[in-house]
Amino acid sequence: MKTLLSLKARMLLMLGMGIPGCSVAQNEVYLKIQSERFKPVEIVVEDFRTDEPSELASAMRDILEKDLEFSGYFRAVPPEVRGRPAAVLLKSSLSFRGSTGNLRCELSETVSKRRILARSLQFPIERFRLAAHRTSDSVIRALIGDEGVACTKIAFVSGGRKSKQVKVMDLDGHDVRQITANDSLNLSPAWSPDGLLLAFTSYALGNPDLFFYSFDGNRAFRMSSSRDLYTSPAWSPDGKAVAYTLTVRGNADIYLMEAAGKVRGRLTNNPAIDCAPSWSPDGREMAFTSDRSGSPQIYLMDADGGNVRRLTFQGSYNDSPSWSPRGDLIAYVSREPDGFQIFTMDINGENNRRLTPGGGNYEDPSWSPDGMHIAYASHSGGRWDIYVMDWDGSDSQRLTSTGGNFAPAWSPRLPLPEDFVER
Amino acid sequence: MKIFFSVILCVLFISVFLACNPGATRTPDELFRAEEPMEAPAQESMKAPAEAKPVQQAVKPVKLSLETVYFGYDRFDLTDESRLILAEHAKKLKENPGVKILIEGHCDERGTIEYNLALGDKRASAVEDYLVNYGVDPGRISTISYGKERPVAAGHTEESWFWNRRAVFVILE
Numbered sequence: 323m324k325t326l327l328s329l330k331a332r333m334l335l336m337l338g339m340g341i342p343g344c345s346v347a348q349n350e351v352y353l354k355i356q357s358e359r360f361k362p363v364e365i366v367v368e369d370f371r372t373d374e375p376s377e378l379a380s381a382m383r384d385i386l387e388k389d390l391e392f393s394g395y396f397r398a399v400p401p402e403v404r405g406r407p408a409a410v411l412l413k414s415s416l417s418f419r420g421s422t423g424n425l426r427c428e429l430s431e432t433v434s435k436r437r438i439l440a441r442s443l444q445f446p447i448e449r450f451r452l453a454a455h456r457t458s459d460s461v462i463r464a465l466i467g468d469e470g471v472a473c474t475k476i477a478f479v480s481g482g483r484k485s486k487q488v489k490v491m492d493l494d495g496h497d498v499r500q501i502t503a504n505d506s507l508n509l510s511p512a513w514s515p516d517g518l519l520l521a522f523t524s525y526a527l528g529n530p531d532l533f534f535y536s537f538d539g540n541r542a543f544r545m546s547s548s549r550d551l552y553t554s555p556a557w558s559p560d561g562k563a564v565a566y567t568l569t570v571r572g573n574a575d576i577y578l579m580e581a582a583g584k585v586r587g588r589l590t591n592n593p594a595i596d597c598a599p600s601w602s603p604d605g606r607e608m609a610f611t612s613d614r615s616g617s618p619q620i621y622l623m624d625a626d627g628g629n630v631r632r633l634t635f636q637g638s639y640n641d642s643p644s645w646s647p648r649g650d651l652i653a654y655v656s657r658e659p660d661g662f663q664i665f666t667m668d669i670n671g672e673n674n675r676r677l678t679p680g681g682g683n684y685e686d687p688s689w690s691p692d693g694m695h696i697a698y699a700s701h702s703g704g705r706w707d708i709y710v711m712d713w714d715g716s717d718s719q720r721l722t723s724t725g726g727n728f729a730p731a732w733s734p735r736l737p738l739p740e741d742f743v744e745r
Numbered sequence: 746m747k748i749f750f751s752v753i754l755c756v757l758f759i760s761v762f763l764a765c766n767p768g769a770t771r772t773p774d775e776l777f778r779a780e781e782p783m784e785a786p787a788q789e790s791m792k793a794p795a796e797a798k799p800v801q802q803a804v805k806p807v808k809l810s811l812e813t814v815y816f817g818y819d820r821f822d823l824t825d826e827s828r829l830i831l832a833e834h835a836k837k838l839k840e841n842p843g844v845k846i847l848i849e850g851h852c853d854e855r856g857t858i859e860y861n862l863a864l865g866d867k868r869a870s871a872v873e874d875y876l877v878n879y880g881v882d883p884g885r886i887s888t889i890s891y892g893k894e895r896p897v898a899a900g901h902t903e904e905s906w907f908w909n910r911r912a913v914f915v916i917l918e
Contacts, residue, residue: 483895507894509858523862529889530862551866551890554859567859569890572821572870574863595863611860617819618860639819641857655857662855685857729858 362397363465364408365390366432370425371415378447379416382425382454386414388494389458389472394694394712395465407432412461423447427457429464439464444743451496456738471690475733476697477501477511477520478708482726488522488535493710495721501535502526502542510729512555514581517736521545521555521564532566545583556599556608558625565589565599565608576610576627589627600643600652601625602669609633609643609652620654622669633671642686645669648693651713653677655685664698666713677715688732697730809841811914814872815907818853821867823875831872834914835879847915848872850890853906858892865890872912887917
């Protein structure tokens with residue numbers, strides 16, 4: 323059982339006593355969280371050896387290196403930095419048989435030559451990007467002990483005034499796939515914890531209904547029956563229920579339905595707007611937005627709707643709570659003099675930290691499943707696009723560039739497709 | 746044109762300000778003529794019903810038209826001006842008993858998608874309640890919220906935000 327890293331410990335990644343002297347017990351992770359100084363591991367990602375010169379090999383190598391750097395755990399370096407060897411070396415070889423590729427990787431300490439990981443992955447050639455992402459996650463698991471997020475995806479909403487569609491892309495912005503295809507508004511995508519379903523709001527049938535889209539069969543099902551406003555679905559961490567906002571005659575409250583669609587009950591009952599539920603990772607509580615005090619603020623309640631308490635007191639507009647998968651932080655959006663900005667706070671409402679630099683609006687924070695990154699939408703670049711940043715606001719990167727992109731939802735870790743074989 | 750618009754808007758804001766003072770004189774019928782410079786987007790908003798109700802045939806040319814009403818930032822209560830306009834709407838609707846309407850609630854771009862969807866619904870419902878209180882059969886009224894998803898004014902200024910915080914009336918039959 324992996325223990326949760328404390329807030330501080332997120333930053334504390336450092337090599338053990340220097341790689342060469344680091345002794346590793348069999349079931350321990352290779353790297354220890356030891357000091358307050360953040361020091362990414364220097365890694366050499368060698369060019370892939372391959373039978374025939376291949377653009378695929380260099381493309382995969384580049385994807386892998388980018389993933390490792392994105393994780394925050396690694397810094398890719400050339401074999402020698404100022405006469406000093408990098409800590410670890412990743413050697414890979416790529417071979418083909420028909421339409422199948424085989425990627426063999428070996429990770430070792432550069433000085434002691436000790437092997438840390440040896441793995442081979444068979445994959446359909448057309449899915450080479452996923453094979454590279456998977457390899458990054460294997461390296462991170464071997465060295466850090468954490469599950470990486472390179473194989474996750476981001477769902478988002480894309481479009482203009484007339485129509486907005488739900489799309490899904492890889493974490494690096496590649497392989498954008500359109501999920502909805504209608505002439506209307508499709509909003510608020512939310513992943514089920516197993517990654518097999520997306521819940522979202524769609525106006526496709528003339529009313530803002532709640533739909534579930536199933537990746538298995540690529541079909542969407544309408545889950546709501548009344549002609550009211552259904553928004554902001556949020557799956558419980560066990561996948562058995564969905565909290566959502568139902569607005570009836572102007573009164574927005576949070577309700578709960580079973581994953582099969584049966585309404586289980588009403589969680590809030592207040593004439594004010596109550597919306598945007600976000601579950602704690604243990605499923606016992608929810609953060610949500612309410613304007614019962616006269617302005618939108620973030621509240622917590624137990625998962626049965628009881629024990630409501632207010633979390634935010636600074637600022638006149640706080641919304642879009644998103645509970646970190648590590649459990650220790652809640653990201654949210656707050657109105658500042660220079661626009662809407664993304665903040666985090668502890669779950670007792672303290673230590674409010676602004677993460678975004680201004681120069682535009684920042685909205686819809688969504689955590690990576692390892693709690694190390696936050697996806698968000700911003701029009702700081704002059705139009706709305708999807709970005710990711712580290713949990714502390716550093717290293718922001720833009721993933722989309724078309725404009726008109728909103729509401730990112732980071733997927734859970736997705737299962738490896740059946741036509742992949744890992745040894 | 747832009748200066749004209751700005752002047753109108755200033756007059757409008759001053760008037761709204763004055764309206765907050767009991768006893769201040771106001772001319773509500775004048776206020777919302779400012780909508781005219783917004784001709785293009787206003788026409789665009791009339792396309793909405795075809796999208797909102799894809800099953801319906803294209804909306805017939807309508808004799809009756811009901812003026813849009815506007816809201817304050819993060820507010821869904823009706824201004825005195827809106828109440829006067831809505832009283833007129835109620836009268837027209839009672840004179841045309843065959844007409845059914847859809848009230849669309851809209852918001853400006855500030856704030857989040859979810860909160861604005863709920864707020865847009867509150868605006869549409871506030872208008873519906875007012876019309877019902879004035880004797881319009883609730884069976885003739887339906888509401889929908891588009892939150893901040895369908896602005897009529899594309900800018901990121903107070904002017905644009907003002908025009909986007911609105912309840913629009915779509916004549917259904």
